[in-house]
Amino acid sequence: MTILIDNKSDAPIYDQIYSQIKNQIISGELKENEMLPSIRGLAKDLRISFITTKRAYDELEKDGFIYTIQAKGCYVAQKNVELLREENLKKIEEHIEQIVQLAASCKLSREDIINMVNFGLEEMK
Numbered sequence: 001m002t003i004l005i006d007n008k009s010d011a012p013i014y015d016q017i018y019s020q021i022k023n024q025i026i027s028g029e030l031k032e033n034e035m036l037p038s039i040r041g042l043a044k045d046l047r048i049s050f051i052t053t054k055r056a057y058d059e060l061e062k063d064g065f066i067y068t069i070q071a072k073g074c075y076v077a078q079k080n081v082e083l084l085r086e087e088n089l090k091k092i093e094e095h096i097e098q099i100v101q102l103a104a105s106c107k108l109s110r111e112d113i114i115n116m117v118n119f120g121l122e123e124m125k
Contacts, residue, residue: 001030001037005046013048017056025065025076026087036066036074 003020005013024030036042039057043050057074060066067077103113 003042003046005048014052014055014059017042017046017053018059021056021060022063022065025079026084030076032076032078034076036076038073 001021001024003017005016009016011019021030021036030036036057037045039053040050043053046053057066057068061068061074064080064083065077066074068074099113108116
């Protein structure tokens with residue numbers, strides 16, 4: 001598992017950890033029931049407070065991405081298909097928003113955008 005902290009980012013460190021682990025779980029890079037580094041171990045590797053790492057792990061557990069076994073560690077939870085679907089829908093909506101903004105700056109019509117999407121869908125077949 002690779003976690004990179006960007007000290008220049010506006011995002012809090014716990015959120016950077018949360019996002020990177022979540023993305024690795026969603027992408028399948030981290031597998032179901034795979035053990036995560038210990039909170040203290042990850043904090044030591046990243047040279048940050050264990051409280052920051054604990055907060056990221058707590059958020060991941062609260063959102064259903066990991067589970068904890070007392071005195072054993074934290075593990076990747078079984079993938080919740082609905083949760084993954086919602087995450088992907090959210091990403092699609094963000095991309096659509098970017099497309100709409102970019103299309104407006106290029107003065108594209110609705111029809112132009114629809115044609116481009118249809119072309120992209122044809123390429124998938």
